[in-house]
């Protein structure tokens with residue numbers, strides 16, 4: 542399995558898509574940043590074949606209807622995918638292989654942060670420290686989560702944010718870079734990704750209280766490793782950070798009415814840290830920006846940040862992924878392969 546990457550000719554069948562139409566699959570496409578990305582992609586390229594990969598088909602249908610109101614002739618498919626379930630990923634990948642002969646863009650956007658707790662004491666202490674801007678940008682020291690085991694016996698955050706996506710990539714290998722074309726993978730990571738939250742001895746973060754931060758750091762490292770292994774075959778992986786965005790995920794941290802109340806404060810903070818992108822449209826900036834870039838011009842070690850200035854202007858900035866342990870991407874990649882092959 543490890544050596545399998547190029548598409549065997551016999552897998553190129555049943556393709557409903559004309560040759561020039563880009564095939565784009567987005568996980569977690571029914572809300573928040575994923576849905577905003579779909580909207581922006583359809584505006585950018587009306588010829589797209591867009592596949593919304595979602596765990597809840599009712600929400601997926603609603604998202605498709607919303608997208609079709611502004612893009613009447615858009616080609617939008619739905620795919621049932623619970624990225625936190627091994628069986629669902631395997632079934633969905635089979636379905637994708639039956640429907641399409643290639644994937645041009647795979648946006649790995651679905652993500653969860655279950656039972657988040659804000660450390661109010663650390664927040665107040667941070668407000669009066671020199672580290673305040675960094676604290677607002679990265680939430681360092683402010684957030685913990687309570688993880689649990691899923692029905693596959695994996696930690697839920699790890700399974701959803703990282704492992705399910707890695708398994709999906711592996712299963713879709715035959716559709717990536719067929720016939721020497723390039724394919725792109727884009728991970729929605731986070732500024733909350735922190736090296737100190739990740740341990741190779743505890744990949745699933747069973748024993749800690751920052752599984753979200755850990756899983757996002759691991760996705761940064763996996764992307765690095767994918768680039769090392771696959772760039773020469775035409776597969777390019779990137780990570781983005783959408784900033785702080787008001788979505789169901791953030792409404793799980795503090796209630797939506799509270800966020801609405803403090804919105805003027807957040808606009809003020811945005812003057813000092815352009816990471817408060819706040820709307821899903823703004824948060825999707827870097828995801829959209831990557832769509833229109835030539836992959837060869839991208840830095841494989843960069844993390845692309847969606848940023849919004851105090852005046853509301855959106856832009857994308859690249860910063861280096863912090864990797865102070867050069868062997869980590871490699872080790873994580875091999876460990877993930879082991880997980881995939883032991884499933």
Ligand SMILES: NC(=O)C1=CN([C@@H]2O[C@H](COP(=O)(O)OP(=O)(O)OC[C@H]3O[C@@H](n4cnc5c(N)ncnc54)[C@H](OP(=O)(O)O)[C@@H]3O)[C@@H](O)[C@H]2O)C=CC1
Nearest residue numbers: 569572573574596623624625651652731785786788789790
């Ligand atoms: N909001 C923010 O400030 C930030 C968000 N991010 C990241 O952005 C990404 C998108 O989140 P955001 O838009 O904010 O939040 P949302 O909760 O709005 O979107 C998350 C999406 O992922 C889907 N999803 C969750 N679990 C699964 C699963 N097991 N299988 C399939 N789909 C799943 C959700 O589906 P459903 O509707 O069914 O729950 C939803 O569509 C996440 O990866 C998040 O970590 C990163 C940095 C900041």
Ligand SMILES: CC(C)CCC[C@@H](C)[C@H]1CC[C@H]2C3=C(CC[C@]12C)[C@@]1(C)CCC(=O)C[C@@H]1CC3
Nearest residue numbers: 659676677678679680683731732733785794806
């Ligand atoms: C006055 C206010 C702005 C107080 C809000 C304090 C905190 C709740 C927030 C400060 C920085 C935020 C942040 C996130 C969540 C909410 C904060 C901790 C994220 C962790 C959300 C998910 C991510 O992936 C990154 C975000 C970084 C910043």
